[in-house]
Amino acid sequence: MILLTREKTMIHHQLETLLPRLPTHHPFYEKVSTRFKQEAAGASGEASLDYYLRFLNSNLPLLHGLRVCDTTFNFQIDTLILFPSFILLIEVKNYAGNLIFHPASGLLTREIEGVIERFSDPTVQVNLQKLQLAQFLSERGVTALPLHSLVVFANSKALLDVQGTCADVILHEKLLDRIAELEMKYKGKAREIRELVQIGKLLAASHKPKQADVMTYYGLSLEDLVLGVRCSSCRSSIMNRTHGRWICPQCACSNPHAHISALQDWKVLFGERITARQACSFLGLGKLRTARRLLLAMCRAEGDRNSRYYRLP
Template sequence: MIKKTRTKPLKLLKFEVLLERILPNHTQKQLIETNYRKYLAGFRGELTLDYFLSELPQDDYHIFHDLRIPRYDNNQLYFQLDAFILHPRFCIIIEVKNLIGNLYFDHQYDQIVRTRGGIDETFPDPVNQVEIQKKHLSNWLIKHKTPLIPIHTLVVITNPKSYIRISPKYGKNARKIIRGRTLSNKIKEIEKLEAEVILQKREIKKISSLLLKEHTPLNPNILKLFNIHRDEILTGAFCPNCTQVALIRIKRNWLCTSCSKTFINAHKKAILDYALLFSPVVKNKDLRTFLHMESQSSLKKLLYSMNLKPNGSRKAATYTIPLPK
């Protein structure tokens, strides 16, 4: 049973909006594109994992995708689980890697060495990463006074074109590194090891509710991350047909002066773009500037049509734009 579906992360959405709206010749654009491609590859790897998890029996397994939970010792810090599986007899934390190339798991230096096109690149050892997550999850479960349940960890390589080699010094931990297609069989092995029922239905329900309640999506300031200024961002509602051509508001429609097409709801994406890049809390004046609108009442009607109502006194009123979850 899927308890938390995987959705496109806020950080990925922010990358996409930033690449659409940053000035075309900006010096940071190539760096942003490089980081975006890496982040997108990771997300695609997680989507591939979801396919393999779909093979599990729906009644016995409770599956959570992409959890980010406050640590037991400091609620300003978080631990993140690419996938978490809860079963009455055990649970499993899964770390996903979607790397292509020759991968060498180097136990001595706690790293993966990826060789591709004659170039070596290093990544942190995901086995260590998932063991740290296990420690945080164990303490989190203790904090919430849940029954002690066996926690298993796996590192799943989802890219079928990767060539995997593992240092002999890994020992038993090497068994935790698997390919996506063997995930179902590995979980069946864990089933055979764990025979005792630890969690009753009410306890599974309690843990599930707590995880969903405490999940906090990563919401970075993408402009600050790349040192981008507001005046380096293209404004306006873009034409869906001509991509980055800003539309003008005429009566109740948006007109593209390039292709002469009109659109009714072009403002919706632009308003969400504003929330992703700048802030989900915004004043009427700031949105009018961004959308190239002059009429305060016209924008107010658009916001009301989106079920966005003002908060606070008339002059200082703000609107809160809901971000995707």
């Protein structure tokens, strides 16, 4: 029972929208591209667990990407599963290459293409999450269930060598085996599914997605972007508006509604408010009245005549 679905994070969505509109020669293009690849890889790694999770009891409450952030708590859990006798926290890593983990020292290294990198101890983060989750539940009167954490390396191109005893740092192929072992380990007083669902709903109600503003973070403005309506077919050209339709000069694709996608780009990068003048510039239109007409066809106008704006759906 999925109580919190896995969704693209706001920063992932913004980077995905920004990158095609940032000229390849822009000074920040490589930084934006690298960050986008990192976000995409992380999302891909988390999604790769779904194949294994579908073999679990479908009645078990499951939360993806839970983020609790207030004045007391600040933790995020990639995947959380409530079993009748314990709660499982899963931290997903999507590193490729030859990985060596030393549990005694917490040292994690990766060798890929002859380059060796050092990463922080992957168990520290998930153990801190476990401590905060325990306190969060305790303060809300939830009778303690054992909490157990796993670090799962999800990249199919990863080779993992654990130098010592550490059953909770594993490759994704071993996930179901490890879960079966934990179910045996925590055999005890089992909660009813309805109790687990109540706990899961309590956590889901406390979820706060992380906000992001990549335009401000990278110090970008409208002048830094490639403006206009990108062709929905070939994606390689900016369309021209002629006789009520958008025409691609590259592939001749014709679409009367292509501007809607471009305005969604605006919403992702700048927010849901837009003025007719901003829309005229962003869409690459020559006439302000055309921008007003297009906006009125899809959203309502707000404000008085001198400060009118439109709220994008």
